[in-house]
Amino acid sequence: MNNIQLYINQHKDRFLSELIELLKIPSISADSAYNNDILKAAKAVKTSLQNAGCDTVEICETKGNPIVYGEKIIDKNLPTILVYGHYDVQPADPLDLWDSSPFEPIIKKTKLHPDGAIFARGACDDKGQMYMHIKALEFMTSTNQLPCNVKFMIEGEEEVGSSNLSIFVKENHSKLQNDVILISDTGMIANDTPSITTGLRGLSYVEVEITGPNRDLHSGLYGGAVANPINILTKMISSLHDENNRITIPGFYDKVENLSEKKRNEMAKAPFSLEEYKAALDIDAVYGETGYTTNERNSIRPTLDVNGIWGGYTGEGAKTVIASKAYAKISMRLVPNQDWIEITELFTAHFKSIAPKGITVKITPHHGGQGYVTPTNSIGYQAASKAYEETFGKVPIPQRSGGSIPIVALFEEELKSKTILMGFGLDSDAIHSPNEHFGIFNFLKGIETIPLFFKYFTEFSK
C-alpha cells in the first residue's frame, strides 16, 4: 500500500467532520422514540459507502431496523472480506453525567488522547470504528489499490441483540459469502500496546418482574404482614451469588472452559496495573470471584450483573408504600462452551424456584448470544497481526475480551467463516457510559491499518 499516510494527512479533517455529522444523529435502538434517527443514520451510511466506492449499496428492510449492505467485487477469484459494524448506539442516559451533549460531538484532549478525542455517544461504539472501514475503502478505491473483494453489512440493532440481523444472515448465505469477517467493535490495551481480541463472552439478558399484592399498599397498615416485592427481589437477586461471588444457579458452571495454568500464566503477562485500574474508577478495592485475577474475572469467567432495578416510589421525598411490583434487568456474560439459551433456561427455572409463596415471577428474555474464540494460527489473525506490527511498530498481543458481540458466533455457524476483531478503542473510552469518546489517533490509526489487513489477507490467501 503506497502513500496511505500521505492520503490520511491530506484528508483527515474531512474524515473527522464526516464522522461528526454521523455522530449527531441520535440513532438509539433501545428506544422506539428514535426510529426516525435510525433511518437517518442508515441513509447516511449508505451515502458514505457509495462515496467510498462501493458498486452496489442498498438499505435492506427487516422487521426492525434496516441493514445497510454494500459491496465492491473486483474479481471473483480473489478473496472476499465482509466488514461488519453497526450504526445504532446505546441510550445516552444518565444525561446529567455528560460534560457535553451526547449528540453534539466535541473534540477535547485527554491524558490518554493528547492528540484529542471526539466526545459523543457512539464515537467509539461503533460509529467511529465502523467509519474507519469506510474511509479505508475510500483510500483503496481512490488510489486503485483495493487488493480483493469487499462487502459491508452495517446493522442498526447491535445494542438490542441483533435479532433481525440473524434472520438476514440466515436468509442471505450466498449474498454474504466471504473468506473472512472483519469487525472493529472492540478495544486494544493502549495506544502504545496494540492488541487483537481473540475471545468474546456470550450473553444472556433477561428482565424479571416480581408481583406481590394486587395493588400498592400502605406500608404502615400492611408492613411486616405481606411479602414486599422489592425486599423479596433484593433477597432473590442477592442469593444468586455465594460468599465467594460464584453464581449459585444450578448447572451454571457445568460447561465453563477451565483454562490451563499455562494459559492463565500467559494471560497474566499482559501489562496491567491494579493500582491504575482502581484509580481510574475511584474505587479502593476490586471485587469478584474468589481465586481469579481482575483480568480473568472480566474475560475468562462468567458473570451475573444487574443492569437496572426499579420499583415503588422513586420521586422526590418519601412515600410510605409497599409496591405491588418490582423489576430488574439482569445480564449474564458467558464464556465459550456455555450455551446462552441453556443458561437462560437455567436462570429462569432457578429464579422462579426461589420465589417465596405470595410472590409471582415473570421472566422475559431480552436477547443473547454465544461466546467466541478466534484461533491465532489462522490466516486472518496472521494478516491482522502483521498489519498492526507495520503501523504500530509492535506485534499485537492476543487478548480475551469481557464484552460480547453475540452475532460473531452466528456468523461462523451460518457463513462458515472466522471473524477477526481489529478493535482500536481503549477501555477508558467510556463506551455505554457518559462522556463516550474515541481518540483521533486511534481513528486515523485504524484507517491506516485496515488497508494493510486487506493486503496481507489477500497475499496470505494465495
Next chain:
Amino acid sequence: MNNIQLYINQHKDRFLSELIELLKIPSISADSAYNNDILKAAKAVKTSLQNAGCDTVEICETKGNPIVYGEKIIDKNLPTILVYGHYDVQPADPLDLWDSSPFEPIIKKTKLHPDGAIFARGACDDKGQMYMHIKALEFMTSTNQLPCNVKFMIEGEEEVGSSNLSIFVKENHSKLQNDVILISDTGMIANDTPSITTGLRGLSYVEVEITGPNRDLHSGLYGGAVANPINILTKMISSLHDENNRITIPGFYDKVENLSEKKRNEMAKAPFSLEEYKAALDIDAVYGETGYTTNERNSIRPTLDVNGIWGGYTGEGAKTVIASKAYAKISMRLVPNQDWIEITELFTAHFKSIAPKGITVKITPHHGGQGYVTPTNSIGYQAASKAYEETFGKVPIPQRSGGSIPIVALFEEELKSKTILMGFGLDSDAIHSPNEHFGIFNFLKGIETIPLFFKYFTEFSK
C-alpha cells in the same frame, strides 16, 4: 345532641359536593411542583372553617407548607378539644393503575360500600376524614349545640414528616392549649364493627445511596471485576432480614415492648379472616416474622420495608451497563418504646458497616416519629367509645394500628394531652394506593359521631 341525623340528611348532598371540590386540588406535599395547589388547599380549608362557625381562622406560614388554624372559644371554663388533620395528600403515582383520575373525584358503589364511595387521592387520607370535623362543627354551631371550646390545626406536611408542624407546636403552647386532641386519620375494622385505634407505630424513613465506580461502566468490559452497586445494594438490603424475617440490625429489638400472652389473646379475638385477607390482595400466602400472626406482624411488631429502589437502566429494551450508583428508600415501622432517632442511628451505623470495600454509602434520614399508645381508661377514650356505641349500636373494639402519625407522640410531649384516634376509614380504602376511596356511609357516620364525642367529653370532664 338533637336532630343530628335530620341535619345530615338535609345537607348531605352539599357536604359531598364541598368535599369533592377540596379533593380536586392536587395538594401533593412530596413534590414541590404542587406548591401552588398546597396553598389553594390551605385557603379552601380556611374558608370552610370560617363557614362552619370558627371565630378566628388564620393561615400560619411556616418554612414549608402553611398550617390552617381556627378556633371557637365559647367559655374558658369549659374543656377545649383540639382537632388535628392534614390537607396534603400522597403522590398519586402509579397513575396508570387508577381506574379514574385521582383528582377528578367520582362516586361508585363497591362491595364494602353499597351506598357508594368517593374515589380520589386524599378521599380517606385525610381530606375526607378531616372534613367530617368541619361539618360536625357546622352542625353544632348552626344548631347552637357546641358544648365546649374547639380548636383546629390542619397541616400540609403530614405525608412528608410534619417537620414544620413540630416547630409550630413547640412555639405555640399557649395558643394550642387543650384538654384532648382528636384525630380522624386512621381506620376501623368494618362498617358493622367499629373500632378505635389505641396504638400507632413509630417511623424512621431513610434514603440510601450506594456508589461504586466513578461512572457507569460497560458490563462486558468490567462485569465480574468490580463491585456492581445494584448487586451490592440487593445484598445489603437482603441481609437486613434473617431466615425468620427478623431484622438483623444490632440492637433493633432491644426496646421492643413484648406483649403478654393475655394481651395477645385479647388481640386475637378481633374479627379477622386470613382467607379474605389473602383474597383481597390476590396472594396465596402471607409472609412475615416467624412466631407472630398477621395482625400482630402489622401492629405490635416493628418492620423494615423498601418503599422504592432504583438504579441503572430502567427504560425500554436492554442496556448492558454497570451503574455507578444505586438508591433505595427504606422505612422502618417502630413499636412503642423504640426511639426513632436511636433506630435511625442504629440503621445508619449497621448499613455502613456491611458495605464491602469498593463501595461508599450515603444515608439521608427523611423523617420519623415515635410510636404511641392511648390508654383505654382515659376520659377521652371513654367518651369516644360511648359516641360510637350510640351511632353504631356496638361498643367499639380497641385496636393497635400498624400505621404511624409521628406527630401524635410529639403532641403529648409538648402539649401534655392525650390523643383520641377516631378513624372511620377501612383498610381496603386503598390509602397511599391507586383508587383510594372513602365510603359515603363512613363520611356521614363520622359527622354523626364526632358531635357525640364533644358531648360526652364535656360531660365526663365535669
